[in-house]
Amino acid sequence: MTELSRDDGTLWYETAGDGHPIVFVHGGWMNGEAWTNQVSHFEDDYQVVTLDVRGHGKTGATEPDRYSIELFTDDLEALLDHLGIDEPIVCGISLGSMVVQEYLDRHPDRAAGAIMCGAVQSMPPVDLPTDLKPWLSPLPALSSSLTMTGPKTTFRSMLGSIRATTGTPWLALSPEVRSEAIDAVGDFSRLEFRKVFGALYRYEPPELGHVDTPTLVVHGAHEAPLVKRQGKEIATAIDDGTWLTIDRAAHLVNQDRPRAFNDASTTFFEGLPLA
Numbered sequence: 153m154t155e156l157s158r159d160d161g162t163l164w165y166e167t168a169g170d171g172h173p174i175v176f177v178h179g180g181w182m183n184g185e186a187w188t189n190q191v192s193h194f195e196d197d198y199q200v201v202t203l204d205v206r207g208h209g210k211t212g213a214t215e216p217d218r219y220s221i222e223l224f225t226d227d228l229e230a231l232l233d234h235l236g237i238d239e240p241i242v243c244g245i246s247l248g249s250m251v252v253q254e255y256l257d258r259h260p261d262r263a264a265g266a267i268m269c270g271a272v273q274s275m276p277p278v279d280l281p282t283d284l285k286p287w288l289s290p291l292p293a294l295s296s297s298l299t300m301t302g303p304k305t306t307f308r309s310m311l312g313s314i315r316a317t318t319g320t321p322w323l324a325l326s327p328e329v330r331s332e333a334i335d336a337v338g339d340f341s342r343l344e345f346r347k348v349f350g351a352l353y354r355y356e357p358p359e360l361g362h363v364d365t366p367t368l369v370v371h372g373a374h375e376a377p378l379v380k381r382q383g384k385e386i387a388t389a390i391d392d393g394t395w396l397t398i399d400r401a402a403h404l405v406n407q408d409r410p411r412a413f414n415d416a417s418t419t420f421f422e423g424l425p426l427a
Contacts, residue, residue, distance in 0.1 A: 156234050161214025163227055165203035169195030172264065172426045173237045176202045177228065179246030179270065179404070180348050181307065181337045183209025186245070189410035190417070198241075198421075203231060205247070207344040219351040221247075225254040241421065243267040245406060247348070250355055253386065256365055257358035265424045267417060269370040270403045271383040273357035278378060294349055303345040307337040318376045321402050325374060329407040360389040367393045368420045372401030372408055379403070394420075 156163045166184060168191055176187040184202035191200050204211035205224050216223065228251055232240060242263050244252035249268035256266060297306045311334075314322045324330040337345070369387040371380050380397075387395035396416055401408035 156231055158214075158227065158230065160216055161206060162211070163203060163206070163231065164210035165201060165231060166191075167235070168200045169198055171198040172239075172241065173199040173201060173235070174241040174243060174421075175228070175232070175237070176200070177224075177242070177244035177248030177251045178202070178205065178208065179248055180352055181208070181303075181340060181345065182333060183336060185209070186404070186407065190243075190406060190414060193410075193414045194417075201231070201235065201237075201240075203228070205251075207340070207348050209339075213341065213344050217347075219347040221250045221254050221351055221355040224251050224351065225258070228255060229258075238262070239264040241265045241267070241424070243269070243417070246270040246272060246403065247352060249386075250352070250357070253357060253360065256360060256363045256367070256390075260363040261365060263365045264426055265420065266365050266367040267370060267420065268367065268383070268386060269405050269413070270375065270379065271369050271371070271386050272379050273382040273386065274355060275352040276378075289353065291346070291350060291353065295346060298342040298346060303340045303342060304334065304338045306345070307334060314376060318378075320374050320376055322374070322376050323402060324404045325372075325400060325402050325408050329404055333404060360386065361391070363390045364392065365390070366420075366424055368416070369393060369395045370405055370413065370416060371395075371397055372403060372405040373397050373399045374402040375405075376403070 154165055178186045183204045187202050194200050206214045240263055242252050249271040252266055252268050311323055367390045369383045371383050384395050387393035398405050398409050398412050406413040
């Protein structure tokens, strides 16, 4: 176990391999093990770093009453500084894609490259006026559901609502991947689940037109349509942005189709001017 102490908690992370660093940031209610197929594939040629975001995995609960994408990004910056990484390739999925967006906004030309998969600008993936967002918040209803049924059942209910609304399986096509993701939610307390949801809901995505970092945005063909739309907007906003769809995959595209995702990532990495 490798840990990084912060003023208000301790972050857990892992490194493997040597070479140019790739830092992977997982999605909401998951953990660094979501990148297992990527770690094993890339560790022979790159330094691969995974971390468990606050509230998740082995990092677990930390002191703040509220989480935010900005706080998660502060942690990413601290980890990079701790490891002495100056020009990372940053790769995030879902919640992790928000962290990558925030990082690129702060450092538009520091990263050697970026991949966002299952990329989303907001949650839910619709444009809500900032002044109305607090009044439309699903957090009170979420708190009631968490109190009555717990995180795992609440998450299943969320998945059912998305499927009914979009007509897509959304999370994953693979039953095994889907089951593992749902099981991971069972490790969360009600409070930590709510804090993560709040971070997702409150995030206001940055404009990325000033970003110079080569960026690949990847979605599964069975991703929710509104998420696909936001992903295209991200890729279009970044001057050196590219958008890619992978067949027979949904939101967790790196787990649904690990070989296809790794191949696409390898091609992208090989086109970067790495030192």
